[in-house]
Amino acid sequence: MKGVPVADLPLPADAADWWRSAAIYQVYVRSFADGDGDGTGDLAGVRARLPYLAELGVDALWFTPWYLSPLADGGYDVADYRTIDPAFGTLAEAEKLIAEARALGLRTIVDIVPNHVSDQHAWFRAALAAGPGSPERELFHFRPGRGERGELPPGDWPSQFNGAATWTRVPDGEWYLHLFTPQQPDLNWAHPAVRREHEEVLRFWFQRGVAGVRIDSAALLAKDPALPDLAGRPPEPWPPGTGEVHPYIDRDDLHDIYRSWRAIADTYGAVFVGEVWLPDSERFARYLRPDELHTAFNFSFLSCPWDAGRLRTSIEETLAEHAPVGAPATWVLCNHDVTRTVTRYGRADTGFDFAAKAFGTPSDPALGTRRARAAALLTLALPGAVYIYQGEELGLPEADVPVDRIQDPMHFRSGGTDPGRDGCRVPLPWTAEPWRDPWLPQPADWGTYAADRQGGDPDSMLSLYRTALGLRRAAGGFGGGSLAWLPAAPGVLAFARPDGLVCVVNLSPAPVPLPAHTSLLLSSAALGGGGLLPQDTAVWLRT
Template identity: 80%
Template sequence: MAVPDPDAWWRSAAVYQVYVRSFADGDGDGTGDLAGVRAKLPYLAALGVDALWFTPWYLSPLADGGYDVADYRAIDPAFGTMAEAEKLIAEARELGLRTIVDIVPNHLSDRHPWFRAALAAGPGSPERELFHFRPGRGAHGELPPNDWPSQFAGEPPWTRVADGEWYLHLFTPRQPDLNWAHPAVRREHEDVLRFWFERGVAGVRVDSAALLVKDPALPDFTEGVDPHPYVDVDGIHAVYRSWRAIADEYGGIFVGEVWLPDSERFARYLRPDELHTAFNFAFLSCPWDAVRLRAAVDDTLAEHAPVGAPATWVLCNHDVTRTVTRYGREDTGFDFATKRFGTPADPALGTRRARAAALLSLALPGSVYLYQGEELGLPEADVPRDRIQDPMHFRSGGTDPGRDGCRVPLPWTAEPWATPWLPQPPGWAAYAADRQAGDPGSMLTLYRRALRLRRTLPGFGDGPLTWLDAPPGVLAFARPYGLRCLVNLADAPVVLPRHSEPLLTSGPLDAAGRLPRDTAVWLRA
């Protein structure tokens, strides 16, 4: 057997996403912090993951969950200090856990010194050249400079300032977009990358990775007409080539948030001199349907093959309805545009499917990302309307529940957090990590067993996949070294193929030893 290249750990890694604000509260103020994460590092090591991805922990007004960064070289006081971050990175590495940080290159916070200087300097100033300031249209400049839609529902992505000019913000007005044609913008982000690599991080997740470069003319947007003026503009690849050279100096890696329907355009971001990996959103948003899931897997592997990049598999994250709730609904796919209050879900059905999906995703070739609480089987929380903080909710006019439902603080024990920044729902004691730890049938136990097998048995992670003949509604594939995975999405139980031993099932087999509906199994052939 070939010895795996330790420098290519990212090709097969299981990465755990930490949303710091809601992970663990070390000082009892109701907000998660770095002290809380450090205290839970043994839990994460025992879970069996290889790396931790931290959503932004930088100084921020938290207008958009920390994705409005005011200073990349400072930790927000709500979370701790830079010294604590450095200790966390070092302590995690001692336990075999690498650290991935989040960089948000498309925009900054409106509290960032650059933007405050731009507002003070006025039209035509060098300070405003770092952003996209423009005069308005109309007789008196009262209309936005173009007709671009916002990435959030609601108002156009332009805000007018007191001197009459408008500035661009594809997200909220608190997040002004940077001008990536300006060399100072590129230099600053290259310096930020070096800053964090020098503090021991192993990788960087790139937020909204396809959005940062804009057509300099800022032309109007016409749906379906190429090229797009701000999504996947060709000049973006020069940015990532320069970043890759820096990462290679430090042995670091990148994972990009790239939402693109065109597989050929998507693959360009994964060329050997650009990003190492990119999230697989086709799989994340795919309904619980055997035909469509198989197509999503095939399409993903085909996208990555020409550039030799490993696939990544994700079931949910800090922006997406939690897996248990989504799979318990009539519509089991995911689309931001269809999120509504009061959508019914069957938690038992959703949990059964989420358990099966866990074994499916962990058996596929490449790396996998787990969102905090996924290993506890947490459902989406119904956050009271007067406690919602997510700007997606407010910019939709109150129709979209936003993303706070998947960001509620984790239940470590049956006792809830003291005054948590988002309320924990009644009944969440049943999901508490300490209760699940000793339960052989719990979601936590399933994840621990699956991750241990994935790490210790050859054949998992990066490598080939071969589909096997199976009845309609059943996904069956082979991995190297005799590993097999079957997932039954059909209505009736199915007979298992010949095998030497069952390694793990997401739920019990029936009395006849068959695989029930919405259940997965790992076998050794």
């Protein structure tokens, strides 16, 4: 399998546009499936579960970083892109996984983290050894400190993790920049060697059959060379219309980088999805021009509350953002960073904001599950691609991880006030028997969510996802194509898709009648008396 371009592998007839309407399953390897019984998920575990993923009905698998890493930030601190972390397996196993998945009709997307590397990366270790003023340090952002003896940080940029400091001092007195943890030094993207290395990393994985790349923190790479202070300005993207350029978010330099990447991807028939969130829709769309990224994640929809008006606005704005450049939208309810859908939708505040995360927030699991089932049908009916985070198809709630077992740096960087992201990263329950000594503890009641138990229950969340994904693929009208809103009562979302397909979601407090239809394809819950659509229920109809 090594060295075989994507273009040389067997593909379905619609290969060129598969990404425009694909259902993509996110695999967090460490918690997906344990092949060797050591409590950590691995590639052997994924390979053993490939038939499950094919039966689920997805089109591609997105793997969070599986590279060599000290795991200071869940693998997003990469020490070597050409080596699989021994906890997960070997490069040869990764190549087998890519080939075996392809044989089952599943493409592979890998994660690239270009803003930074691990402090154990060979480049950074060489920079520390070389000292101030060395060529090795030019690959990063090293600066002398402020103050009489250089004892103060060179700048005031806050970390992406709870606003902590972004500068760390090394023994020789200089400081280095890290927008995330101190174990993740930022790269200097103005240096040609940084660009060359990442282009070679892309080729390395494309040559092994990878069909796409997800780009982490895609709007953060380029920095103002002066690294100027924010001086009280917000660290998030600045509002549109100010005319001011942020020193490290959404700088114009980025587009030249991604154009060079796109030229490489086009050679292999591969695609990109960027982790890009910007309040300015015009600037967001620039990343999706025909010679840059293919798609970008839709964070406004992910963080939107369970409210009909807010959801409709998010859908309309998302489609409007993508229309000028002809790019497909992407839809996602949760991921490895975000509170699981069932728990979030069972709370009084059903939106998501990192700043609002707190221990002990109450949630109604029955209500959350009902809404999550309806949200699944809503999301899968929208035009574009959809991402499903592992365990979402099982209806897993957020787990309460004991404080002494938390590993996420967000928790520690917050001084212990933020519960962190480990609650959505707990290992999946494949059977009622828990993992042996899992790296994060599984809740005692998770056997009730086990995949083998749900597989035989036609009313389970797993059965709902399997049926919905099968219909989505077979019906043709879902995925790509147009969306037209239909008249609906307040609190109800109703829209038509091609081929006479209609989706209706009732978020109002009372049951509502269904529009005229010839058949009911699927319902997230049983209909009420007289065929009324109950609260927090979605249906797919054919008209």
